[in-house]
Amino acid sequence: MATEPFATREPAVPRLDVRVPLPDIAPWRAGNTGIEGIWSFTAPEAGPHLVLTALVHGNEISGALLLTRWLREAIRPRRGTLTLALANLAAFDRFDPADPTASRFVDEDLNRVWASDLLASGRRSVELDRARALLPALRRADVLLDLHSMLWPSDPLFIAGPGAAARALGCALGTPPLVVGDEGHAAGLRMIDHAHFAAGARALLLEAGPHWQPETLDQMERTAATLLRRLGMAEDGARLAPEEALPPGRLARVTRTVTAQSAEFVFLRDFRGGELIPRRNTLIALDGEAELRTPHDDCLLVMPSPRAMRGHTAVRLARFEE
Numbered sequence: 001m002a003t004e005p006f007a008t009r010e011p012a013v014p015r016l017d018v019r020v021p022l023p024d025i026a027p028w029r030a031g032n033t034g035i036e037g038i039w040s041f042t043a044p045e046a047g048p049h050l051v052l053t054a055l056v057h058g059n060e061i062s063g064a065l066l067l068t069r070w071l072r073e074a075i076r077p078r079r080g081t082l083t084l085a086l087a088n089l090a091a092f093d094r095f096d097p098a099d100p101t102a103s104r105f106v107d108e109d110l111n112r113v114w115a116s117d118l119l120a121s122g123r124r125s126v127e128l129d130r131a132r133a134l135l136p137a138l139r140r141a142d143v144l145l146d147l148h149s150m151l152w153p154s155d156p157l158f159i160a161g162p163g164a165a166a167r168a169l170g171c172a173l174g175t176p177p178l179v180v181g182d183e184g185h186a187a188g189l190r191m192i193d194h195a196h197f198a199a200g201a202r203a204l205l206l207e208a209g210p211h212w213q214p215e216t217l218d219q220m221e222r223t224a225a226t227l228l229r230r231l232g233m234a235e236d237g238a239r240l241a242p243e244e245a246l247p248p249g250r251l252a253r254v255t256r257t258v259t260a261q262s263a264e265f266v267f268l269r270d271f272r273g274g275e276l277i278p279r280r281n282t283l284i285a286l287d288g289e290a291e292l293r294t295p296h297d298d299c300l301l302v303m304p305s306p307r308a309m310r311g312h313t314a315v316r317l318a319r320f321e322e
Helices: 062-072 126-139 164-173 212-232
Strands: 036-043 049-054 082-084 143-150 157-160 178-181 203-209 250-259 264-267 283-287 290-294 299-302 313-322
Touching: 036 126, 049 062, 049 126, 049 212, 062 082, 062 143, 062 212, 082 126, 143 212, 157 164, 164 178, 164 203, 164 212, 164 250, 212 299, 250 299, 283 313
Parallel strands: 049 082, 049 143, 143 203, 157 178, 178 250
Antiparallel strands: 036 082, 157 203, 250 313, 264 283, 283 290, 299 313
């Protein structure tokens, strides 16, 4: 059997230019809920409780720029409750534009600690303690939008939390136009995977684009404004991104989450997230001596990570659903 050509070169890290300003969170650090960094506003008219979270990873600062702008400009809900949460403040405090990847977390990834038994355990870390502090706000959410950005090249996308309702909400918003349904990471549960969202509340994780770029902040603005309007919570005259007439998004279901089993995981070439591989059984990567091939035709690559460490997600393989 003929083998595909294979290159062993180290993948180049994308440029790390920080092209957005550092958010000034000092005026908003105290919060108004008794929990540092969390602000909550309730309208007289009953309605849903929407929670927006940013800085779950301390170096993903675009979400904090959006939340601090909404706080500065007094964006309030027309009905229901709007909660804005600046999550990993300790990691953000270490952010250095000269080394912007170094402050993702302090002790461990805050987006891998949301299993109920872990939160209830006696184990301690900066991120676990912060997750426990954030949990009361999370448990009150009817809808969660968790704002993130990406290091490796990829089209923007939603990752939906548990249940059909979350996937349907992402498709209804249409910005970005791709909604991914998956089973999470082997390394631990994300915020959107928390049991509260498996019990009926809806959660979406937005991967808005490359770290520290203006277009990523623009995508976050469009998505958050569209969600606020979709829930009937936007006040007339609020300074939000303009309303858009958008087609529904497309849903892709993950058919396989690939976790690197060795320190030698490497893709055959530079793949971009959102790329479609037309043919089943196409060789796309090696994990030590093991081959990774596409399991079906029209295989969508979701957020491939060329430098995945052993035990971490290297790529998710997905297929579109009608």
